[in-house]
Amino acid sequence: MTKIKRTLVTTALPYANGPVHIGHLAGVYVPADIYVRYLRLKGEDVLLIGGSDEHGVPITLKARNEGITPQDVVDKYHSIIKQSFADFGISFDVYSRTSSKTHYETASEFFKSLYDKGEFLEKESQQYYDEEAGQFLADRYITGTCPHCHKDGAYGDQCESCGTSLNATDLLHPRSTISGSTPVQRTTKHWYLPLDKHEAFLRQWILEEHKEWKPNVYGQCKSWIDLGLQPRAVSRDLDWGVPVPVEGAEGKVLYVWFDAPIGYISATRELTPDWEKYWKDPETRLLHFIGKDNIVFHCIVFPSMLKAEGTYNLPDNVPANEFLNLEGDKISTSRNWAVWLHEYLLDFKDKQDVLRYVLTANAPETKDNDFTWKDFQARNNNELVAIFGNFVNRSVVLTQKYYNGVVPQPDELQDFDRETLEGIGVFAQKTQEALDQFKFREAVKEAMNLARLGNKYLADTEPWKLIKTDAARVETIMYVALQITANLAILMEPFLPFAAEKLRKMLNMGQVDWKLCGQKQVLQTGHSIGEAELLFQKIEDSEIQAQLDKLQASKKANEAAARTANPAKENISFDEFSKMDIRTGTILEAEKVAKTKKLLKLKIDTGLDQRTVVSGIAEFFEPETIVGRQVSILVNLAPRNIKGIESQGMILMAEDADGRLDFVAPQSPVKNGSEVR
RNA sequence: GCCGAGGUAGCUCAGCUGGUUAGAGCGCAUGAUUCAUAAUCAUGAGGUCGGCGGUUCAAGCCCGCCUCUCGGUACCA
Known part of the structure; x- marks a missing residue:
């Protein structure tokens, strides 16, 4: 066992497309700060590292939507986040950002080092390219028709309607969200980190040598390793990020997941010329404080990068926390269901310790917890x-x-x-x-x-x-x-x-x-103390009610937003419409498809024939309760094999704002096979 | 479906390699007390430890099946 002389503590870099909320605090920053303050008090050599994660597609999208530059976006949130941390008493030794010059240099060097050692795979693939805008399109910049549910408005990486994750090249009728033009496929080259090659090492290092990690962390790692690791692209075609530092890589940047953890190193480097001592000396202990969403990166991916580079320490422990809910609901930035730190600091002036205490006493250490x-x-x-x-x-x-x-x-x-x-x-x-x-x-x-x-x-x-x-x-x-x-x-x-x-x-x-601490005589006889002053003030019902009202207001705003219907699709001709052959039919049989969550296998009397349709409605209907119901069915949709069953057609469903599905059907019985038009 | 983590008093959680009457804090009830921001202290009520079955002299803890919650993953014509 190596003797520990110093400790390096990193905290997950908050993504600079929004402020910090209590979920971040409870999971990462409060425990990390407590731990580091404790070590400092004991006189140990310890650094607390933090910074904003400022690259990636969501930030470029937000910038585009607001008509500002990505740099404007990250400048805004970086300063809010940094200030709120400082006011809250998170005692960072350095709070940096991944758009800093040092970070560009560090990340480039890191990439170059792995590149020179031949630790990457190079692969060419087909990606969409927007000829009008003159750039490759990230998955999120492409919309089109989902090849699965045939809904329009699916993104290149995921269809939000049916939840399927997609490859952009699978989309039907793809469009660029930048110019609106139809993109073309072009060949592009990217570098991949072959995680599969590190599997044996990871298995040994985590599963054998770190059995002491928290059960949730250890279990998740085991799950991923057993599932089989795949090479992961470390670069993307994008103009916001750290440029890939090799010849012929113009227009390519490091993938955000690759450059973000290197941000820990960059920040340390900004802090002290002695940074290598904290990262490479085996007598230094490395700890990553993160939330559970980050376990794979900090236990599998980043260690693989560090191991491949060869001169860095690997984390000693990754005390990941679970999630904090708020008043019974998941915290959500986009739905504004959160207690924002910068707002808390205004609403509860000089009450930093109250929030610190509540988040610690009720921390989601072993399972998700609820903040009320x-x-x-x-x-x-x-x-x-x-x-x-x-x-x-x-x-x-x-x-x-x-x-x-x-x-x-x-x-x-x-x-x-x-x-x-x-x-x-x-x-x-x-x-x-x-x-x-x-x-x-x-x-x-x-x-x-x-x-x-x-x-x-x-x-x-x-x-x-x-x-x-x-x-x-x-x-x-x-x-x-x-x-x-x-x-x-x-x-x-x-x-x-x-x-x-x-x-x-x-x-x-x-x-x-x-x-x-713990001594029986801390104050000597004869020592003079000052006047009593209250350490904490009572919090009145009215203050609590004000916060509840505030949350209620965002709930209402969300409901209002959900009521807004999606805009109409572009016009089609009557001929195009009449190509669809929709009929009324009756469900004769219904059963769950084995080993699936959403699928029901239905037998439908279409008036023309009896046919089998597989439908993703199992979450909303019990099979036995829908037998005999009349439905509308698209009968001339090309058949498709789903889970080994040939599905011949599609049942028409209306989707409510909350995702609930209901049948679209005649109000009174109609002869099966009647045309719907 | 598969993988992982959870399911212990009204609420939030502890329970070591299985070992005597299953614990804490909050809340509740009763009593004591007044130095203190009606704060404090004591006592008590309250649990078939998610369910069923098994191993064992002995199971909250081990094994099997089932069920619910959260996360990941597959499926959604």
């Missing part, structure tokens, strides 16, 4: 205010009242005093053990337990009563209570840095010294 405003309020009022803030306030107020703020001289300790002082060490120890294992939820709970210990100590000793009868005893009691208070000022620092600092100021403690 009611829980947010309860945790603030019942835990931060009532347990932690209240205990601190009690001990400081009493000290002011009895001793003018001077830490008293303890008299002889009783057993209960000794047990309580021992308890400080126990909770400090438990907190640290949990932090060492990335169990942040448990860690913050143990830290809170120290405050509970304080409340219990005061309740049991009742100094406000003894002050009248046994003043000497009260000196001991207040001494002990103050040691707990001072310990809290240290122990809470990783979790609640703002409150911890305020508390240290209140106690006139000066700099945090983690070595004192």
Whole structure:
């Protein structure tokens, strides 16, 4: 086992096409920040790396839609994100961006290094090219008719109507969304990272040597490796990104997934000339904090890149979190179903620690979790205010009242005093053990337990009563209570840095010294503390209601948007319409197609014949309930084999805004085989 | 369908290599208390550990089947 001298912590680079929300925070930035603050307090050599991920097609699309440049888009979001992180207290050593000059150089060098070593495959393929715009088209820039469901408006990579992932070259009637022209296929060359060649290594490295990774991470890796790894293109034909640094690669950039993780390296390089020490010295430990959507990149793809390059360390652990939901629904940027960090910071001024606490105490460590405003309020009022803030306030107020703020001289300790002082060490120890294992939820709970210990100590000793009868005893009691208070000022620092600092100021403690954490004497007798000040404020119902109203408003806006029907397709002639032969028919039999989720095999009496149709409606209808129903069926659609069944025709369905399907059929019984027109 | 992760008190979660009456916090009830932002402290109620079957002296934990949730993947004429 190599001795660890330093730690490099990376946090997933937020994509610069929108601000940061609580899901990002809970999954990545809050735990990473807690961990790094903890290591720093222990005096360890550690760096926290972050930055904005600014390349990729979605950003170019957003720029085009808004009539601005991609650089404008990323400039806008990069500054919002960077500022909100800073205000929130995520203690990055560097927060960079992938549009920086250093990153272009680093990513180019990295590519060049793998290229020179022959680690890439070169492959030519057919891609669509827009002759009017003079450029190759990314999949998202092409729309056309889906070859599966025959709906218009499918994208080159996916049909949003039926959900199928596509190759752009499969689309019928493709159109460029840039110029509207019909693109032509051209041959283009790309480089591929042969992940399949690294499979044996990955199997050994992850499945054998990293059994200690979190179950969700380990399991997902195993799933992917067992599924078989494919070569992955590392370049694309696009003009936004890091140019591929080889001859004859004009108009090609590095694929965003390839350049983004290299952003960690670039950022480190911007930070320190010693960057190689953090990336290549085997005595450095590399940790990636990410969300579960990023597991494949950080456990399979990026390590393969690093391994192929040959001089870099591989990650030691990848403590990926699950997802956070919001009030029962999935967080969504496009649907504006989120609590945005920059808005939170305005709505809840100086309450960074409240959000940090709630997201830590309710972190999605082992499974998806739900954030609710009611829980947010309860945790603030019942835990931060009532347990932690209240205990601190009690001990400081009493000290002011009895001793003018001077830490008293303890008299002889009783057993209960000794047990309580021992308890400080126990909770400090438990907190640290949990932090060492990335169990942040448990860690913050143990830290809170120290405050509970304080409340219990005061309740049991009742100094406000003894002050009248046994003043000497009260000196001991207040001494002990103050040691707990001072310990809290240290122990809470990783979790609640703002409150911890305020508390240290209140106690006139000066700099945090983690070595004192868990000690029985942190404040010396005779030391003067300041006036009591509330660490946390109660949050009123009205504030919570305002947030709920805000969410309700975006829900309404979404519903309104969903009600807007898609624009009409271009006109066709009557002849074109009459080519379609639609008839009424009756479902005679229906059964689920084995091993599928959506498919029903239907037998239809079309009035002409009885035929079999496979239809993707199983999610909405039980087979037995639709037998006997009349339907409309397109009878002259070319037959197609689906899951080994010849499907002869297509049942017409209407799709509701939420994706629900319903039959399009006559209102009253009509003879089977009647023409629909 | 296949792969992965989950399903433990009303809510959020712990439960080590299977071992005595299954735990914590919040919420709830009762009592104590007033230094404190009606905060705190104590006590209590509440669980057929998703379901069925099996292995075992013993299963929340192991095995098989089923079921629900989340993610990935296949299917959608």
